[in-house]
Amino acid sequence: MSDQSLAAVVTKQRTQIALSSLRQEGVYDEGRHITEHDDGTVAIPVTDPPAQTDVLEVVRTTGETRLRTLEDHLRQRGWTDGELDAVPGSWAVIGSVILVDTSDTPRPAEVGDALLAMHGHADTVLSRDGIAGVHREPSVEVIAGEGDTHTVHREHGTTYALDLSEVMFSPGNKAERAHMGETVDDGERVLDMFAGVGYFTLPMARGGAHVTAIEHNPTAFQYLVENVVRNGVQDSVETYRADCRDVVARGVEAADPFSFERVVMGYYDAYEYLDSALSALESDGTVHMHEATPEAELPDRPVDRLHAAAERNGRRVSDCEVREIKGYSEGVTHVVVDATVR
Missing domain, CATH: 3.30.300.110 (Met-10+ protein-like domains)
Structure with missing residues (x-):
């Protein structure tokens, strides 16, 4: 039987990891506060002693009930x-x-x-x-x-270090980040044209893909490199700090040219970069183009933009799907176009 006075004691440095694990176990008590236990530790309220989470000890507390809203x-x-x-x-x-x-x-x-x-x-x-x-x-x-404003965030097993005053992080893309990690095949060659701190790069690399990650923002790039190491995917990720179009142009023209089975374009104006993306995409490769689109123009606008770019590059789009990710602003939706390009 659950005991409403129990708490799991962990070091402050492990609060986030323990909290995530306790939630997965289903024993974290949302109705009570996390409190300081003693110097360097906190007491996380639980409904039952944890069986899977590593904690220092389980204690009884007299914490107040949390106001719910x-x-x-x-x-x-x-x-x-x-x-x-x-x-x-x-x-x-x-x-x-x-x-x-x-x-x-x-x-x-x-x-x-x-x-x-x-x-x-x-x-x-x-x-x-x-x-x-x-x-x-x-x-x-x-x-x-x-x-x-510097923090370390963990979701679906991936760790992101970042400074939220200097680089963006979209909470609403959580499911999409997990989805991309599940979409890639083992050993698949992927180009992430707008890598940021590793939003999609890290889940895909952890999913077995070999990712070429490009980021222009110097601060975001610094965190991208750090996060690659934090997640232990150094052998699966190659990073570039540059305009993605420049990197692609050099790669396409190299003696051993770029060639990718999948291109990820996690930027609302990604359509402006489609010519570069398609030049690096293998035949029968997959492109994921993000866009903020007025609801009245869905699904036509992003799809038409992709078809126009394919035609300019002597390519053909097939198996095209438009997925809604989240609301962007009133009357505007964040979507992703998933398509095979032949």
Whole structure:
């Protein structure tokens, strides 16, 4: 029988790993806070002693029951019903950092404090305001906590180190990152034209593919190289810091030219790079082209763009599928076109 006073003790450095493992076991107690146990350790509330997670010890605690919702926390702080109508409906926890949009919210600092109370392993809250520029740099502001924007995030067995004030990370692409890791075949040659910190490169390399990863942003590239090592896929990933078009042009013209069975284009304006992508893609190869498309133009716009590029390059598109990933903005959807190009 479960015991509502139990907690698993782990070192602070292992909080994220242990929390993920306890969730997978189904014994993490969402209704109580993670608390400090003693110097250097934390107590993670559990419903039963963990059988699969490595912990220092299991103890009994007297922790308070957690307020369940953000509205509960803010109402306790005196927020009115009118103010609560403007409370963010969603946020994302990336490692030890919480990302939330507070652009239309009164008293963002109080929202940040409430989110920290809800997520005991997090230490910083960032208000995000979009991605801009050729290097896809985020616009963020620290609204609560320690202000440490560097973190290590783990999902589906892949580890990402990054600084959320300098490089983008889209929480809504979590399922797509996992999907790409499951899509590749062992030994498959893949080109990732917009690798970032390794969003798709790392799951694909862990899935057995040999990935050529290109990233232009110097900070993102630094984390890409670090993350390749963190995930132990150094033998499966070749990295370039450059404009992907330049790398592809040199590779195609080399004595031993580039040749890829799959090309991943994880960039909303990826269609502008299709000529380069197709020049490096083998016949019967697969292309994954991301795009932010107005709903009224789905599925025609991205598909037409791919067909036009194929025709320019003497190629033919077959087995074309448009998948919706997530909402991008009002009336606009993030989609991926998966297609075989002959």
